[in-house]
Amino acid sequence: MPVSPSSSAQSARENVARGLRELRREAGLTVTGLATACGWHHAKTSRIENARTPPSPTDIRLWCRACDAAPRAEDLIAASLHAESLYTEWRRRARTGLRRLQESYVSLFRATSLFRVYTTFLVPGLLQTQGYAEALLSTNARLLGVPDDGEEAAAARLERSQIMYQPGRRRFVFLLEEAALRYQIGDGDAMAAQLGHLLSVGALPAVSLGIVPMATEARPTWVQETFSVYDDALVSVELLSAQVNINQPSEVALYVQAFEELRHLAVYGAEARALIVRAIEALR
Structure with missing residues (x-):
């Protein structure tokens, strides 16, 4: 019976990425617009939204502030840290x-x-x-x-x-x-x-x-x-x-x-x- 040992960690990362992507869309920002507001290259936004790069706590705070959703930051940071703890x-x-x-x-x-x-x-x-x-x-x-x-x-x-x-x-x-x-x-x-x-x-x-x-x-x-x-x-x-x-x-x-x-x-x-x-x- 083949078992994949990494999909739980990836699923948790994808949940965080999905939450950030939804915030951006609710704020009416494009990928480039979000990147400009946060002061980084638009490719970084894409990597985070596609769960290829885990966001740091600072990344998440900047993201939420750009989306006028600062109160959401701490919950997303906790979820992101949990996701990374699944693969250490x-x-x-x-x-x-x-x-x-x-x-x-x-x-x-x-x-x-x-x-x-x-x-x-x-x-x-x-x-x-x-x-x-x-x-x-x-x-x-x-x-x-x-x-x-x-x-x-x-x-x-x-x-x-x-x-x-x-x-x-x-x-x-x-x-x-x-x-x-x-x-x-x-x-x-x-x-x-x-x-x-x-x-x-x-x-x-x-x-x-x-x-x-x-x-x-x-x-x-x-x-x-x-x-x-x-x-x-x-x-x-x-x-x-x-x-x-x-x-x-x-x-x-x-x-x-x-x-x-x-x-x-x-x-x-x-x-x-x-x-x-x-x-x-x-x-x-």
Whole structure:
């Protein structure tokens, strides 16, 4: 089932562009007239109205003032900032290091009752050990060209994972492709410790751990990207360069459907533990 991770962000940008275009038309201004009033080239007006260039808060205030609609500016600015938050480059979010990026998820985690996480090649962040997380985050820091605070970022990641051990009604459903057990992150000891941790965390009462075997035949669903579903309200998709947040109900429903189809392909309990044990033995 192919899923586009960017259309929610684009839809939100288009809504802002549509609102600005309607203001211009209601004011009786042409594209050139609006540009003249704002002091920029008419091509910029076209790019903004066609959602090719996101307007800055100053752009929106100038636009609304030119259309004699200054009171509308703040609502449009808020909508524009929200649209841009749906697609955020990792490099921009991690420019001061990765520790703060890990900490930024705490409030979302606390507000979520049902976590559904699917990963293709990596162990999910909530299930990572210190050595595995540190190796992974340090690699990411080098790739992004941001400060390498892998040790501190890994500690922050483990700290936020404590939410799985807290009393309450939260539920955690993890689906891993078997390949995630085989791709070695860090040295052999770090990988063995990570796989051993999966054996123990999978027994937690609030956790369901499923593994989709590599030998699964005639799969009805293929999803290329790692994604997390928070309740039924938000999907977070991890790309190489960016994080895409999806809150459009129809798209959220599509990811939930894909997750449920994948869930039925997975093995659990003794079968899942056997796959993990075989991966540990392969390290020797």
